[in-house]
Amino acid sequence: MINLSTNSEYKCRVDLDLYSSPSCEGLATQAASGRQLRIRSLTPTEQAISVRLCEDDYVAWLKLADVEQLELAIDTYQAIEIDRSKIATRISQIIVFTQAAMQVPNYYLWGGTVAPNYDCSGLMQAAFESQGIWLPRDSYQQEAFVERVSIENMVPGDLIFFGTPAKTDHVALHLGDLRYIHSSGVQMGRNGIGIDILSDRTGDPIGCGYYAKLRCCGRVMSGFQSIGS
Structure with missing residues (x-):
């Protein structure tokens, strides 16, 4: 398992399911390969850790087993302004x-x-x-x-x-x-x-x-x- 920090951003190496509760019983959203997220807390709750997707600020739960599918992001996510x-x-x-x-x-x-x-x-x-x-x-x-x-x-x-x-x-x-x-x-x-x-x-x-x-x-x-x- 990679070393996690709440001060860093991580990139999804594969498509990942994110859940509405730490029990991981209900799908909340999905993070496609390449999306970035932040860890909200390093302390696991039940089977998951709380994360926030960078592109839409969506908060959900990531299975502990899927943490190995994250890699440290080289660059911090920056939204592109478009009118x-x-x-x-x-x-x-x-x-x-x-x-x-x-x-x-x-x-x-x-x-x-x-x-x-x-x-x-x-x-x-x-x-x-x-x-x-x-x-x-x-x-x-x-x-x-x-x-x-x-x-x-x-x-x-x-x-x-x-x-x-x-x-x-x-x-x-x-x-x-x-x-x-x-x-x-x-x-x-x-x-x-x-x-x-x-x-x-x-x-x-x-x-x-x-x-x-x-x-x-x-x-x-x-x-x-x-x-x-």
Whole structure:
């Protein structure tokens, strides 16, 4: 096992699963090979140590057995600043990413951010990251991060949020003409990546079900800037 420090950053040598609790029973997110993280505490709790991913500040638990898959990062992670004008030029490739992901056999994976199986916000994060644009990890965090736009003013690449009046719990990518692509689950969805229409008049129970949960729409104006901890 490598010697760990809370003052250093570490790079993932392989794709790693990160968990929502130290018992490692529920997947929280995934860290693709090459991502960087910090150790929050050197004292293990149950089967894991607490870590924070550098690119999106996401806090989760890493299995002790997976610590050997880390290596000391040579450089400290630095977020790349990107404005809306540059983001707009990359939207077409972000859409291409999601459509290509849909063509590969996949299923909905809670906590999934690494191909081929994603959750809703994991697909959004991976698609934007493919073009060098980091988003926060969870759908409610993504909703808080974007700039609100009306349905009438949506353009391709905007995000659409669904949920309850209290909190968003689902996110999709607008493709244009009220069509959106998303990774949806089993109980309410397609158990994987699919395309639906933002309308209650399609007659499709899945699309109509999500329309009934529509909260708001938003536009990505910048990349996420890590504040650290």
